[in-house]
Amino acid sequence: MSLHRQMELLVEAPSTALSPEAGPLLKWIGNKHRFAREIVSYFPKGYKTYREPFLGSGAVLGTLAPERGVGSDSFEPLIEIWKALREDPQKLKRWYSERWHAMMDGKKVEKYERIKAHYNAKPNGPDLLFLSRACYGGVVRFRKADGYMSTPCGVHDPISPASFAKRVDEWHSRTAGTSFVLQDYRAAMEGASKGDLIYCDPPYTFTQSILYGAQAFDLKDLFRVIGECKKRGVNVALSIDGTKRSGSMVCNVPIPRSLFEREVMIHCGRSMLKRFQMNGKTLEKEVVHDRLLLTYELPT
Numbered sequence: 001m002s003l004h005r006q007m008e009l010l011v012e013a014p015s016t017a018l019s020p021e022a023g024p025l026l027k028w029i030g031n032k033h034r035f036a037r038e039i040v041s042y043f044p045k046g047y048k049t050y051r052e053p054f055l056g057s058g059a060v061l062g063t064l065a066p067e068r069g070v071g072s073d074s075f076e077p078l079i080e081i082w083k084a085l086r087e088d089p090q091k092l093k094r095w096y097s098e099r100w101h102a103m104m105d106g107k108k109v110e111k112y113e114r115i116k117a118h119y120n121a122k123p124n125g126p127d128l129l130f131l132s133r134a135c136y137g138g139v140v141r142f143r144k145a146d147g148y149m150s151t152p153c154g155v156h157d158p159i160s161p162a163s164f165a166k167r168v169d170e171w172h173s174r175t176a177g178t179s180f181v182l183q184d185y186r187a188a189m190e191g192a193s194k195g196d197l198i199y200c201d202p203p204y205t206f207t208q209s210i211l212y213g214a215q216a217f218d219l220k221d222l223f224r225v226i227g228e229c230k231k232r233g234v235n236v237a238l239s240i241d242g243t244k245r246s247g248s249m250v251c252n253v254p255i256p257r258s259l260f261e262r263e264v265m266i267h268c269g270r271s272m273l274k275r276f277q278m279n280g281k282t283l284e285k286e287v288v289h290d291r292l293l294l295t296y297e298l299p300t
């Protein structure tokens with residue numbers, strides 16, 4: 001594709017920014033907030049239940065705001081946060097506010113480390129919620145051996161309780177039709193039936209086993225489960241991080257050809273374009289950051 005065409009596509013691409021209130025609830029490594037609108041534009045027009053079995057910070061779910069949805073993840077403290085959002089959003093605001101005041105009333109780093117130690121002694125949603133917003137670079141990292149959360153305190157000040165509360169309200173209404181379940185992706189996908197839509201954003205075999213604790217992840221098995229879904233008439237969209245893919249392989253795992261009807265490139269959107277232009281760089285190698293594999297034909 002010519003550079004000119006790529007730039008055209010970027011300029012045409014819908015803005016991926018949500019309203020400020022709907023900015024991410026959590027900061028999560030590998031989140032799809034920048035790509036969410038574009039990913040959603042490749043979803044089929046109609047579906048029964050939307051399912052996101054690798055929920056993380058739920059960027060795509062929050063953007064789609066489905067009438068009926070199921071969000072799931074195998075990481076318990078994370079699902080504790082999502083359940084609180086649904087069942088008792090005031091509690092979520094309190095969790096954040098209490099920790100924010102404790103930390104911002106002085107001795108920021110010391111207070112952060114205290115919350116982190118509390119989390120590491122007994123992993124839990126309330127601490128994780130705050131740590132994700134306050135940690136360095138918003139990158140929550142877990143030690144592979146034992147799941148210990150190791151990220152130091154961020155240099156930034158986490159958003160105020162009032163701003164956070166606005167996000168909670170917005171996300172609460174965007175997830176009004178969604179239930180949240182602590183579940184392995186296999187069980188989550190087996191629960192899908194004809195006419196459902198599943199969006200998968202799995203961890204990648206190489207790096208992310210470190211980021212998500214000791215959970216082993218087998219991409220080959222995900223392909224098998226996607227195949228079973230396709231046979232049952234369930235549509236599946238799978239994100240593949242462009243940096244982890246070369247040719248027809250993801251890391252060292254071949255992508256089964258017959259499984260997917262389409263592959264589309266997901267771009268970064270305008271802000272990236274602007275940045276590259278300002279740096280005087282060419283775009284050829286930089287624009288493509290993510291890929292989306294679809295078990296169905298593109299919507300027209």
Ligand SMILES: C[S@@+](CC[C@H](N)C(=O)[O-])C[C@H]1O[C@@H](n2cnc3c(N)ncnc32)[C@H](O)[C@@H]1O
Pocket residue numbers: 028029030031032033053054055056057058059060072073074075183184185186201202203212215217
């Ligand atoms: C790349 S992240 C998803 C990011 C998400 N799209 C977002 O916007 O934040 C992958 C997620 O898969 C979860 N996960 C890892 N292994 C899993 C498994 N076996 N079953 C279900 N979820 C799993 C991790 O806890 C993590 O939240």
